[in-house]
Amino acid sequence: MAWARRRVCMAYEFVYESEAKRYRSDCSDVLKKTCELLKEKGISAQFSLIGSGARNMITRNGDGPYDLDYNLSIMRAEERYWNDLRLLKETVRNALNWAERNEFFSDAQDSTSCLTAILYFEKSPDIKFKFDVAITTKNKNGNYMRLIHNKNVYALGLDQYTWNEVPNSHQVKDKADEIKEEGLWQEVRDRYLEKKNMYLSRQDRNHPSFVVYVEAVNEVYNRYFNRGGGYSVQSIPWRLR
Numbered sequence: 001m002a003w004a005r006r007r008v009c010m011a012y013e014f015v016y017e018s019e020a021k022r023y024r025s026d027c028s029d030v031l032k033k034t035c036e037l038l039k040e041k042g043i044s045a046q047f048s049l050i051g052s053g054a055r056n057m058i059t060r061n062g063d064g065p066y067d068l069d070y071n072l073s074i075m076r077a078e079e080r081y082w083n084d085l086r087l088l089k090e091t092v093r094n095a096l097n098w099a100e101r102n103e104f105f106s107d108a109q110d111s112t113s114c115l116t117a118i119l120y121f122e123k124s125p126d127i128k129f130k131f132d133v134a135i136t137t138k139n140k141n142g143n144y145m146r147l148i149h150n151k152n153v154y155a156l157g158l159d160q161y162t163w164n165e166v167p168n169s170h171q172v173k174d175k176a177d178e179i180k181e182e183g184l185w186q187e188v189r190d191r192y193l194e195k196k197n198m199y200l201s202r203q204d205r206n207h208p209s210f211v212v213y214v215e216a217v218n219e220v221y222n223r224y225f226n227r228g229g230g231y232s233v234q235s236i237p238w239r240l241r
Helices: 002-009 017-040 079-083 085-099 172-181 185-201 209-224
Strands: 012-014 043-049 059-061 066-077 115-121 124-138 144-153 158-166
Touching (some): 012 185, 017 043, 017 066, 017 115, 043 085, 059 185, 066 209, 085 124, 085 144, 158 209, 185 209
Antiparallel strands (some): 012 059, 115 124, 124 144, 144 158
């Protein structure tokens, strides 16, 4: 019985939209301020609530924090940021922390594929809300590229910053819209949750929510609209221009 309880606690479940509305508003306010601060630093950026939240697919892992995921897309930036990806990520992290100063957020933590902040509510200390901000841009094929911070590369204590491509991501919105129009969206939700829990059981940290969302949309789309095709995550060095 104890084992069964642990299993329940270690599984993602969907959160009702009414529960998450307050969190979405707070996160949006912080990210608007972040974009304004970045503009002063020579970085033009836009944020978007990615698939898991934008499509009413917000999840929570057992009794853990509610989880929302955002892309912070770099539209334009001074040359020095493209030449120094560490500087780019640190500039975004500092802007995010400054934007959070008057809110009940923790400082953003630098994980491999995103910046993570926890929101605490003064009147509800038991409720925590986590939001992840992935720094992205697009390559010449229109696919998303995520900024990745590989820590302790080759076990030598070295840091590596690189762009990681999310293949087949350039048309994910159009595919999702087509799936919804055909009344097949529940299949995406089911597949998304299955894959989230599959990666959780494997302790796989290389598949954040956006990647899982793209996988689920592509799998359902290929099943009904496009025979063949596939999906995999490729990590490639890339010079942005």
